Amino acid sequence: MTDTEKTAVDAPAGTGEGLDARLVVERGTFRLDVPLSAAPGEVVALLGPNGAGKTTALRALAGLVPLSGGHLRLDGAELERTRPESRPVGVVFQDYLLFPHLSALDNVAFGPRCHGATKAEARAGAAEWLERMGLSAHAGSKPRKLSGGQAQRVALARALATHPRLLLLDEPLAALDARTRLDVRAQLRHHLADFEAVAVLVTHDPLDAMVLADRLVVIEDGRVVQEGTPSDIARHPRTDYIAHLVGLNLYRGEAQRHTVRVDGGPAITTTEDLTGPVFVAFPPGAVTLHRDRPTGSSARNLWRCEVVGLETHGDQIRADLTGELPLAADLTTIAAAELDLRPGATVWATVKATQTHAYPA
Template sequence: MTAGLAVRARVARGGFTLDVDLVAAPGEVVAVLGPNGSGKSTLLRALAGLTPISGGQVLLDGAVLDDAGTGTFVEAADRPVGLVFQNYRLFPHLSVRDNVAFSPRARGMSRSDARTTADRWLARLGLTELSGRRPGDLSGGQAQRVALGRALAGDPALLLLDEPLSALDARTRLDVQSELKRHLSSFDGPCLVVTHDPVEALVLADRLVVLEHGRIVQEGSPADVARRPATEYVAKLVGLNLYTGTADGDQVTLDAGGTFVVPDHGQHGAVLVALRPSAVIVSPHRPDVSSARNTWPATIEGLTLLTDRVRLDLHGEPSVLVDVTPAAVADLGLRPGGQVWLSAKATELEVYGPSAPRTAVVPDPVP
């Protein structure tokens, strides 16, 4: 028996098709990211048993949850899966204690044993004092912990979290993030966290999986994905400039115009080039002497204040996003429509080969 989650499946819903090949090991937290309409919710619904798959299989610890070929389908109520919804969906007429006890009761546990189990989880989550309250009397952070406790009290083999922190305000979200990570790290089964927040994914997950148009376009450790984004969406998510081009030694000709001098690693053919916004130097005049091997003119199209820095949107060959300090904006007289010169060292450019989207090759179900 293979432990963990193994998904090699296709889900067709209307004109959209999700086609994924995904595994998650016991104890591994996998963050699933992607733009709206990429298939994140469809994937979660398929794993939870809320949407049958159209082709392939879903296996959990070697047991078949869904097999389109044989017609095997385990109903949501019978799956050993804990699901935390985006808005928690606590039962408003039940106390906190009975909300948490609901999962073990649904698994067939007696009322007395279910409440004992609930009390144990309430103590573990620091909610004992709130056991008699109704959901309407809870803060957002408290409701999130109750929803997590309800999911875990059923002793699931797989935990699914749908945007677990999105309903919280910014301050509460930061407080709950580290607490949630601690609880997830003690969960023995695989856990999938659907999120649109890159910081949340980086904090909570051991591995990132990025969906676009129903396909896995990138997966890997948070550090690897952040350093080498595979698509423009991923690059924007982690705050990098990303370019496609053709390498020939230490020269990369960019598809959208312009060239870069890069470290010569003997690369030839199609490549991706990533550049950090903070690695680009902005000057009002063309530098006379510079150690940077890449220098080009650009026009400022916009300025955006980002807490302690200003993000410049610059049009040129190539166009680029650049981060500077508010003091630099004042000192250099930067403004929309202004002309500047940009420079970047070759060593600041990360060059690597493109990756193909990962899809599952699954047979159509037998009619």
């Protein structure tokens, strides 16, 4: 276990520092019940499909949605009854929500002014933050004159200028184009690495989560289904959503030594020696496709499938297959052409046991 992981496990409960929350929100038929803790200096990403409750959780932390139950403590202080504007919380919204009539400098100075700083003090602090963000030349610019990346950095500076003990980031890179997103992600990672309090990030993008967060908390249907380090989540997905997120084929079944009988499906041969309920995962790139049943293949796993869809996936073609074992397979454009792949075509899929990964369910 790394020092960061030890801190994440030990800090909130043991020292009273950081975030210690159980967010219970009931809205109509939907119920959110999410325990969430984080140590100072830790970045936690909330992931999940649309409607899972990520944004509701973030708004509850900000005080914009009242809790129906549970608790919310930050550095040992109860926040449930604290007004949103009085909480030591900074928020960066997806659309930035900069004040259109204020310059970049005055947008950043707004928070400190609300917290009692003089105009001169607030503007001096804001100038320092803009310099740290590489935006000194744009201090006098109104938001409409800023690019998306510049506006995002002004919004981050505005959130950090009040020295919050909890920083909330709501899809902070979603409105950026691909090139700008790459640059701003790297800058955001740098600033979060220097942030000494707790940061909670909501994102749909697994790359944002993997790059920016120390720990991932995956929410589905209002509850936590898995949490851990990015590498652990990527290697041991426990739901179809997570498997799709990290790009793996995932199955649940019953293991008998090196053979896993998939629930409602065929057997998969693995290298792990296990007994009992397990998950089996393998990447789409581990799948080899054949138009005719292969003979003399070294692969222990062989299934007859039908192509139901094809789509471009990066620089490859991803085939969506159904049949004995529904799965996704990645292959080059040339390989797809040589196989004459098209929806409705019958293919044989093989996967070597060494390319599968089985782990207890």
